[in-house]
Amino acid sequence: MTKYEQIADIIRKRIKEGIYPTDSWLPNQVDLVDEFQVSRVTIKKAMNILTMEGLVYSQRGAGTRVLNNDLLGVDNYSAKDYEGLSVQMKGRDLKSHIIYFNVEFPDELVQKRLMISAHQPVYKIIRLRIVDGNPYVIEHSFMPTNIVLNLTVDVLKKSIYDYIHQELGLGFAGALRNIKADRPDDYDKEFLKCGDCDPILELDQVIYLKDGKIIDYSRSRSRFDQRSYSVLDVIDN
Template identity: 30%
Template sequence: MLYKKVMQDLKSRIDSDEFNIGDTLSTEKELIEYYSVSRITIRKAVDELVKLGLVEKRQGAGSSVIGKTMTGSMLNLRSTIEYMTEYGVNLEYQVAEFTLINPDEEVAKALDIAKDDKVYFIRRFKIINSVPAMYEDSYMPVAMFPQMNIMSLQGSKYHYLESELGFEIDGAIQDFEAIMPDKHICEILDVLPKIPILRLLSTGKLKDGRIFEYTKTSFKPNTYSYKHYVKR
């Protein structure tokens, strides 16, 4: 679709150095002339950018850039809030579920614990510039964090573990997979059920070798990306 192509080009320009947060996009008339398309096409393209949390429409003031697509590096492990600070965008955490469960075989193996050991199941949504962008399911051993509560999870988990509990995080084993989103993910991230999305599987390790979390994070398309420079 033509408006999708225009949206992708505008998004690339927003993510580049051409625009800073707070800048105003070209006027509707200028965009029509630049892309040689109809007014409807431009409006639909800008509406898509609004849905991604990159642009905000203001009555009588045009459209302003309020965010950029975050790009994570695979060279080091950083929390989402650390990326947010770098990109100057607003991040909110919404804890949807916090319960004690017995792990299934996959989770027990990932955490290197027995199936009768209790784990915290934590479901959180990460909201970037008022747009739900990440759907996160985490599993953490109760034995390692007996005092954990829902208040601990309304911010960065890494900050809580390092600054408040004194744990030393060494890194994480991470893998990516494409999944077909289920009904709930579709509702939260506003994605279509028949289009695959990216999911990150992360197994976090402390410097003493213990595994402290197993997390599955599903991403709303076009709101987050990973890049890695590979040397020959």
């Protein structure tokens, strides 16, 4: 676990225990730097995690306030999160069942999303993520083989994003996301136990690296009653 994740854990616990109550202001960054003996960049990364979780928001010149997030359910997550399910489900029992894994040439849609040619091979990955013993989300992912090197089954059973960050040394710069409702397909019916008329919540996204290349095109599909997304929008006057 990184230092900023440790700091985020500590502050999250203080919020839940009421040490930092709803609508109160967190200590300023200078005080947090002194307390944890880290850089302001590390504190800012910790604050970004808590902001994405809907626990706090920061406003320039004012500070960081603890939010009343009662409107967020247990499985409500920020639409701006970049770290994937392994981070979101930290502290819960998360397993991955590999439904399909192969290297293929991309079809027209994947070419367009990844901005690659028809002759550039990609990993095609379909995984069922299981949380606390229950089927939770099906991830359909496509990644260029020349960027995500040496991807293996062992990596797929853990966290692909951890592998990208820690083993390949690549950082994300941003993402384009679309959230929509859809009808269940055969995978949803088999692995998520959806009925023919149960709606599916789909998060369709592409993730960019700092050099502008696209590293991931994915579709994450969940049952309508198991997952939702939120956006914290703060106007900085």
